[in-house]
Amino acid sequence: MPRKRNAHRNADTPTLADVARLAGVSDITASRVVRNKGPIADATRAKVLAAIAELGYIPNRAAGSLASSGSTLMSVLLPSLSNIVFPDVLRGIHTALTETAFQPVIGVTDYDPVIEERILLSFLAWQPAAVILAGLHHTATARRHLEHGRFRVAELMDIDGDPVDIAVGMSHWQAGYDTGKHLVQRGYRRFGYAGHSIASDDRARARYDGLRAALKDAGLLLVAEERVQGGSSTMAGRHLLEAILRKAPGLDVVVFPNDDMAMGGIFHCMHAGITPKEQLGIFGFNGLDIGQALPLPLSTILSKRFLIGKTAAEKLLESRERPAEKTIINTGYDIIEGATA
Amino acid sequence: MPRKRNAHRNADTPTLADVARLAGVSDITASRVVRNKGPIADATRAKVLAAIAELGYIPNRAAGSLASSGSTLMSVLLPSLSNIVFPDVLRGIHTALTETAFQPVIGVTDYDPVIEERILLSFLAWQPAAVILAGLHHTATARRHLEHGRFRVAELMDIDGDPVDIAVGMSHWQAGYDTGKHLVQRGYRRFGYAGHSIASDDRARARYDGLRAALKDAGLLLVAEERVQGGSSTMAGRHLLEAILRKAPGLDVVVFPNDDMAMGGIFHCMHAGITPKEQLGIFGFNGLDIGQALPLPLSTILSKRFLIGKTAAEKLLESRERPAEKTIINTGYDIIEGATA
DNA sequence: GCGATTTATGGTAGCGCTATCATTATTCTG
DNA sequence: CAGAATAATGATAGCGCTACCATAAATCGC
Incomplete structure (x- = not known):
């Protein structure tokens, strides 16, 4: 026996069919x-828009997405929100x-590629139009899905590597290298580094490596290095x-992995x-800005964090x-010369 | 004449039916x-999970959402991302x-109720399970949709008003009042206020009003007030x-609408x-933290920004x-007593 | 030991929209 | 002004999944 039609419908929510009926056109025209x-035709459009307004129609994107196998969602996977960089x-x-x-x-993702993979897969369930992630380093599974998916991919922040589709960012290694070169030019010789646990943050590590390379090229070494857990x-x-x-009283310059920590350094100096x-x-x-x-x-x-995000999305x-x-x-x-180094 | 079935399918993407077939069960069981x-049954579950793994099946949430008229999305509408408060x-x-x-x-939303309304409507197209917004002040249309929708609603930050469903936050008026009372108790008498354009930020305005009320109750007035555009x-x-x-050299205390600006005040003092x-x-x-x-x-x-977000979502x-x-x-x-007032 | 519950599974009919193809009215070309 | 292109609309059949109902098998109570 045929079941009652529209058994589990949302009785009160108007659908495109309701709009079409009220406007006196077919569903597809309303669509x-x-x-x-x-x-x-202008007249038709006006009729439909009026019907939409009258009913307070809100399209059902799940249905649209299903029918067209594509969505207007853009998945964004960020390592952290505590670090102001990513909100930017x-x-x-x-x-x-x-x-x-x-x-x-x-x-x-909390800087964890495994979490990144898990979230990525759950996001792909929405058939996003694009996926934006940080860095070029992902799990093998994630990389496979990124490569074979029918969506655009942007990998942000870092450009030292081989992207899936688009990479937008800067060379962190080079930034670290330039930091070292700049400071050596200004006469600093006895370098210290005060960082955080590097395992998780690929880009901080790349800058650190670049810094050391610059020092090496100048015949120098890091005299002292200190890290916090976490x-x-x-x-x-x-x-x-x-x-x-x-520990190393003779230092003449200390490099920090970011401004937050460097501000703390300034406060200690004060x-x-x-x-x-x-x-x-x-x-x-x-x-x-605060620095x-x-x-x-x-x-x-x-x-240029804001620019990175904006450029990537536009692209x-x-x-x-x-x-x-x-x-x-x-x-x-x-390089901002500033007044502290 | 019947059209070719599966005309516009994604040929390569496995569906639940593929999983079910491979596992030797019905679609609904796989689902x-x-x-x-x-x-x-444990054995059945194992078979299905194996099939999922083998095919690399990713569920189509658009289809699921359509069939069950409900999604696992939670819409979050925030006034800004520049202000660290909201990332928190x-x-x-x-x-x-x-x-x-x-x-x-x-x-x-950029602190604009009209933009909030526009984004809200576009989010509702996904049939979210819940909507989270900031503040209790929305356009009439937005409020109507929030009230009649079949989703949960949480209004954050502010609790001075009548929420649609849940409100999580604090009384900003009271915080302003307590600020005034606290400072008066500590002996301050000549108050200045250095703020930003208040029109957009309801909560900064409420704190400002509370501060003035406290001063009034103590028989005092704001001696000077300065604001930046934007x-x-x-x-x-x-x-x-x-x-x-x-302008007012005799001030003995200046209140700022937030720590960012107050830090600037400290820097000027230095x-x-x-x-x-x-x-x-x-x-x-x-x-x-930086302060x-x-x-x-x-x-x-x-x-307690983090707590507000967490509590709201849990609720x-x-x-x-x-x-x-x-x-x-x-x-x-x-109240953090600190060492600057 | 037999009806009554519980556990496990399946068939079917949509959810609301859009891709595809088809059709009719309108304008254009030489 | 015939033939061809273009503009405007419609009928139909799914998209992939889950709600709903039905059924069969296992367990239970007394």
């Missing part, structure tokens, strides 16, 4: 108006997506500088009566199809 | 295994959602403090040789149905 696709990237992405039909779905924070930077100076630059160079990374508002602006490197929107050629966009960085 | 729902909230939400099937979809920033706070002290607290009280809001890493920790109020997960009773959760705040 065309909603999607702004195909030729529609996200802001860039969001800016590029405003006024488009695309919506970002975000996931946080994440970076201003307070950690403050304590770390104190610790490293106790507390201990050390004049930055004159007595001890302090160098960060990221170029956060530039200091009485002595922080010497650091400006990474992805250019074509739904993955082009034959891979694209690598170097957004570069600026 | 039950995937969703972990209903009674399944988002982090809390994300933490609560880890290990669940839910995924946050985020939108940024958003808040550390540099703006620094310039603003300089400006307000020029630059101008003013000793915080002794010569001039500085008071912020938010309790950011507590200062040589003199910032006096401020700790708002929403408790039940898919909107309960008869509205819930208001006050996460409170702590």
